Amino acid sequence: MAEPLKLIGDADQKARFLPRLANGEISGFALTEQDAGCDIWNLKSYAIPIRENGTLVGYRVTADKLYTTNAPRDDHAFLASLLVVIAQIVEAPHEVHHQKEERRFGAFIVETNSAGCRCARLHFMGVRGIYNGEVHLRDVFVPVENRLGEEGTGLRRALESLTVGR
Numbered sequence: 001m002a003e004p005l006k007l008i009g010d011a012d013q014k015a016r017f018l019p020r021l022a023n024g025e026i027s028g029f030a031l032t033e034q035d036a037g038c039d040i041w042n043l044k045s046y047a048i049p050i051r052e053n054g055t056l057v058g059y060r061v062t063a064d065k066l067y068t069t070n071a072p073r074d075d076h077a078f079l080a081s082l083l084v085v086i087a088q089i090v091e092a093p094h095e096v097h098h099q100k101e102e103r104r105f106g107a108f109i110v111e112t113n114s115a116g117c118r119c120a121r122l123h124f125m126g127v128r129g130i131y132n133g134e135v136h137l138r139d140v141f142v143p144v145e146n147r148l149g150e151e152g153t154g155l156r157r158a159l160e161s162l163t164v165g166r
Contacts, residue, residue, distance in 0.1 A: 008149045028080040030065040041100045045087035058143040065135040072119040072133035078112040079131050085110050105155035107148040116140040
């Protein structure tokens with residue numbers, strides 16, 4: 001998570017999250033989904049904007065992510081306290097099926113102690129030292145100040161982060 005935060009986080013986000021990471025908190029990057037495979041345009045995770053009196057205050061994020069490194073310590077116990085989650089921004093869940101060219105993605109910093117966050121550790125034969133797993137988010141509230149970058153730029157930002165990280 002530090003890489004996307006360093007690349008596109010605003011000054012407030014860097015001030016709030018980078019010291020936590022520097023002090024030893026663990027973060028993760030939640031992108032991969034079961035039915036998306038190599039085509040990340042097929043992500044079905046979604047974020048529904050929440051408005052109060054016409055002002056955007058946050059999002060309700062629902063996601064099922066796979067192979068998220070550093071997310072779980074064990075089943076139902078997060079290792080990561082922060083995750084960057086990539087999700088489509090939609091007004092209603094059925095909109096995740098729009099044409100690919102109409103899809104807009106966001107990158108969201110999710111606090112794993114939020115209501116609606118669950119995880120499960122995946123185990124791989126011969127690999128015991130990696131904390132990799134599934135992340136499940138159900139209507140997790142993410143305040144607008146935890147969106148990385150502008151609406152619609154999340155997928156591009158995810159790819160930029162992966163390029164730097166690999």
